[in-house]
Amino acid sequence: MSLRADAARNRSLLLAAAIEEFALHGVDAPVSAIARRAGLGKGTVFRHFPTKDDLVAAIVLDRITRLTELATELAEADDAGAAVLEFMRFAARQRQQLDLSFLSGDLGSEVAEAQQRMARAITALVDRARAQGALRPDVTGTDVMLLMCVPQDVVKHLPDAPPELWERYLAILFDGLRPEGAHPLPGF
Structure with a gap:
C-alpha cells in the first residue's frame, strides 16, 4: 500500500x-x-x-458533497418528484446519524463554496420536479434546502420517539410540497 x-x-x-x-x-x-x-x-x-475545527469542517464538507452529488444524480431521474423525496429522505437519514445543526460560525471558504454548489444542485432538482408538475409551482430550491432536515428536528425533541418516526413527518412535509390542494404560499 x-x-x-x-x-x-x-x-x-x-x-x-x-x-x-x-x-x-x-x-x-x-x-x-x-x-x-x-x-x-x-x-x-x-x-x-x-485543529478540531478543521476536522469538523471536513465532516461538514463530506456531508455537503454527498448531498450535492446525490441531488445532481437525481436531477436526471425520470420521476423528479420521487427523486426530490429520495433526496429529502437521504438528507434526513444523514442528519439522524449526526446532527451538526448546533455548529455555527465560519467553517471556511471551501465549505461555503460547497454549500453554494449544493444549493445550485438542489435548485436544479426542484426546478425539474416543478416542471414535471410533481411539486407546487411556488416551491423553491431554498424551500427544500431548509425543509430537508425538519423531520429529524421535529422528532429529536420527543422523548422515547421510535427511531424511524421522522419518516412519518417527512411524508407529511412532502405532501405539503405537492401541487394537489395547495394554497398560495406567502412571501417571495
Whole structure:
C-alpha cells in the first residue's frame, strides 16, 4: 500500500471515528478518543486535521458533497418528484446519524463554496420536479434546502420517539410540497 493510499485510508478512518465520537459525546469529544476509535495515534489526527475545527469542517464538507452529488444524480431521474423525496429522505437519514445543526460560525471558504454548489444542485432538482408538475409551482430550491432536515428536528425533541418516526413527518412535509390542494404560499 503506497503512502498516498495509506493516508487516504487513515483520513477516512478518522472521519468515521470523529462522526461516531461526536454522535456520542458532541463536538467536545477529545481528539484522543477519536484517534483511539480510529485505531491511530493523535499525531495522525493532527497531520490530517491541524485543529478540531478543521476536522469538523471536513465532516461538514463530506456531508455537503454527498448531498450535492446525490441531488445532481437525481436531477436526471425520470420521476423528479420521487427523486426530490429520495433526496429529502437521504438528507434526513444523514442528519439522524449526526446532527451538526448546533455548529455555527465560519467553517471556511471551501465549505461555503460547497454549500453554494449544493444549493445550485438542489435548485436544479426542484426546478425539474416543478416542471414535471410533481411539486407546487411556488416551491423553491431554498424551500427544500431548509425543509430537508425538519423531520429529524421535529422528532429529536420527543422523548422515547421510535427511531424511524421522522419518516412519518417527512411524508407529511412532502405532501405539503405537492401541487394537489395547495394554497398560495406567502412571501417571495
